[in-house]
Amino acid sequence: MGAFKEPHGGELKNLYLDADSASREKLAAKDYPSWDLTERQLCDIELLLNGAFSPLEGFLGRADYDSVVESMRLSSGILWPMPITLDVSEAFAETIKTGDRVALRDLEGVVIATLDVSDVWSPDKVREAEAVYGSNDQVHPAVHYLHNAANPVYVGGRLRGVEEPTHYDFKHLRDGPAELRERFRKLGWRKVVAFQTRNPMHRAHQELTLRAARNVEANLLIHPVVGMTKPGDVDHFTRVRCYEHLLNRYPEQTTMLSLLPLAMRMGGPREALWHAIIRKNFGCTHLIVGRDHAGPGKDSKGNDFYGPYDAQELLKEHADELDITMVPFQLMVFAENRAQYIPIDESTDDDRVLNISGTELRRRLAEGLDIPEWFSFPEVVDELRRTHPPRHKQGFTVFFTGLSGSGKSTIANALMVKLMEAGGRPVSLLDGDIVRKNLSSELGFSKEHRDLNITRIGYVASEITKNGGIAICAPIAPYAATRRTVRDMIGRAGGFVEIHVATPLEVCEERDRKGLYAKARAGIIKEFTGISDPYEVPENAEMVIDTVDITPDLAAHRILVKLEAMGFIR
Ligand code: PPS
Numbered sequence: 001m002g003a004f005k006e007p008h009g010g011e012l013k014n015l016y017l018d019a020d021s022a023s024r025e026k027l028a029a030k031d032y033p034s035w036d037l038t039e040r041q042l043c044d045i046e047l048l049l050n051g052a053f054s055p056l057e058g059f060l061g062r063a064d065y066d067s068v069v070e071s072m073r074l075s076s077g078i079l080w081p082m083p084i085t086l087d088v089s090e091a092f093a094e095t096i097k098t099g100d101r102v103a104l105r106d107l108e109g110v111v112i113a114t115l116d117v118s119d120v121w122s123p124d125k126v127r128e129a130e131a132v133y134g135s136n137d138q139v140h141p142a143v144h145y146l147h148n149a150a151n152p153v154y155v156g157g158r159l160r161g162v163e164e165p166t167h168y169d170f171k172h173l174r175d176g177p178a179e180l181r182e183r184f185r186k187l188g189w190r191k192v193v194a195f196q197t198r199n200p201m202h203r204a205h206q207e208l209t210l211r212a213a214r215n216v217e218a219n220l221l222i223h224p225v226v227g228m229t230k231p232g233d234v235d236h237f238t239r240v241r242c243y244e245h246l247l248n249r250y251p252e253q254t255t256m257l258s259l260l261p262l263a264m265r266m267g268g269p270r271e272a273l274w275h276a277i278i279r280k281n282f283g284c285t286h287l288i289v290g291r292d293h294a295g296p297g298k299d300s301k302g303n304d305f306y307g308p309y310d311a312q313e314l315l316k317e318h319a320d321e322l323d324i325t326m327v328p329f330q331l332m333v334f335a336e337n338r339a340q341y342i343p344i345d346e347s348t349d350d351d352r353v354l355n356i357s358g359t360e361l362r363r364r365l366a367e368g369l370d371i372p373e374w375f376s377f378p379e380v381v382d383e384l385r386r387t388h389p390p391r392h393k394q395g396f397t398v399f400f401t402g403l404s405g406s407g408k409s410t411i412a413n414a415l416m417v418k419l420m421e422a423g424g425r426p427v428s429l430l431d432g433d434i435v436r437k438n439l440s441s442e443l444g445f446s447k448e449h450r451d452l453n454i455t456r457i458g459y460v461a462s463e464i465t466k467n468g469g470i471a472i473c474a475p476i477a478p479y480a481a482t483r484r485t486v487r488d489m490i491g492r493a494g495g496f497v498e499i500h501v502a503t504p505l506e507v508c509e510e511r512d513r514k515g516l517y518a519k520a521r522a523g524i525i526k527e528f529t530g531i532s533d534p535y536e537v538p539e540n541a542e543m544v545i546d547t548v549d550i551t552p553d554l555a556a557h558r559i560l561v562k563l564e565a566m567g568f569i570r
Contacts, residue, residue, distance in 0.1 A: 016161035029103035043227035043263035049161035050176035059086035061156030087151035142265040181283035191218035193286035198229035202376040207341035228263040266296035272311035280324035391567035395465035396495030405508035407547035412474040414556035458486030466493035
């Protein structure tokens with residue numbers, strides 16, 4: 001009898017050292033230069049080490065990176081669409097060189113792996129964005145991440161795994177690729193179709209997955225991403241509780257749920273290809289690819305980043321090279337007259353087709369409106385309502401931005417008092433001057449310091465928002481990208497309402513309450529916003545207020561009306 005042949009999936013890498021070597025490496029790592037892994041890098045390294053990213057054996061070196069960016073292939077020619085890179089600061093990069101060994105630690109300082117440095121280089125991020133994501137538009141989450149969160153220098157090299165990254169949640173649902181292959185083997189699951197998702201699943205998804213499994217006569221793996229998804233998505237804790245409820249609705253012994261700690265890039269077609277390779281590594285034979293797979297939505301001009309079926313096309317093109325088969329799927333809609341779900345292309349003019357989009361679902365949750373039974377299972381809706389209370393019970397942040405002397409602080413104060421008068425939620429004011437006295441007393445007005453200041457304000461506001469309070473922020477916040485970062489951070493925790501106090505520079509200067517404009521003109525104060533430093537005008541603020549014609553009282557009142565219209569107050 002020959003050796004057991006994997007039924008599917010091909011060779012799997014395992015980059016972990018054996019127990020003895022790992023303890024020795026852990027001791028030795030005390031003397032290596034050390035890098036603290038970011039949240040995204042922690043996701044990537046977990047999947048590199050356990051073989052989910054096979055055939056990769058570490059973070060990409062320069063030749064592989066260039067080749068992946070340009071042609072979706074490693075320099076060996078093997079298909080690999082996504083650059084998996086270790087981005088580090090310039091300061092850290094200066095301490096290392098090719099041939100060094102580096103310790104890579106998690107947030108608690110635990111050494112997860114060591115890396116033999118093969119390359120250190122500064123990437124061309126614009127080229128990376130355009131080639132990999134097809135756009136340099138920062139509305140794309142991965143492009144925004146690349147330019148604003150990713151460090152400027154890349155380090156490539158092979159990894160030696162020392163310790164598996166720790167997870168305290170849903171341990172019973174976390175499987176590496178070797179474990180999952182083994183489970184399939186034990187259960188005799190010869191064909192397995194994977195369903196990738198970053199959203200809660202409803203009846204349409206259940207119907208789609210059941211049909212897909214039936215069509216290819218396979219078992220079903222629900223394989224949701226629980227690493228990093230699109231900013232604003234439902235948190236994975238809530239989602240996993242929803243999936244667990246849904247699992248009970250499948251025929252027994254047909255379906256398995258396992259969590260994938262992947263950091264998604266929302267890279268559309270390339271990402272779909274990547275998902276397929278990952279699922280192959282987990283031992284799946286099929287992957288469901290639906291409409292707009294891993295799509296990031298619309299760009300800053302309102303156009304789709306990718307066509308709805310681009311991902312399916314790309315997978316078709318590479319079908320021969322992929323050791324996993326795509327199961328393409330159309331959007332599932334509910335045909336009311338048939339009382340059943342059908343793929344949209346099977347519907348006729350006679351069908352009364354119903355569908356609730358993700359946006360519409362969020363609206364119904366936010367406003368506490370009905371979510372019909374045809375759309376979702378009651379236990380799933382209950383779970384979503386627990387973590388997504390209607391807006392008037394959620395925390396939110398009102399973020400003012402505008403020039404010095406534009407009237408931000410005055411309106412912010414008036415708004416605070418009015419909200420306190422209305423009662424219901426605690427209100428905190430993070431005014432520019434107050435923050436600079438308390439939180440940011442050591443900071444000046446360089447771009448770097450301003451960004452740090454705004455990020456701190458955003459962090460505090462997100463904590464207040466997450467805990468159901470109201471945060472009112474009133475800094476200048478002159479940079480659009482930083483405001484966007486804060487919006488994303490707070491948007492995950494609750495509501496975010498940006499208000500541009502658009503009082504013209506001439507008016508602010510004429511008022512010059514603090515005498516700062518005169519000093520700025522005289523060159524006594526350097527880097528003064530509007531005079532000798534930039535102010536990037538907000539393009540998508542929820543409200544614009546010019547204080548030339550209205551009193552602070554009226555401005556605050558208008559904001560209250562807006563907050564009421566948005567559902568945050570009643
Ligand atoms: S920032 O850019 O958002 O970090 O600025 P912020 O924290 O809101 O601080 C702005 C207040 O600091 C005073 N000040 C200056 N503003 C702009 N540029 C320069 N160089 C500067 N130096 C001091 C100014 O009083 C601002 O207060 P407001 O309330 O906006 O007038």
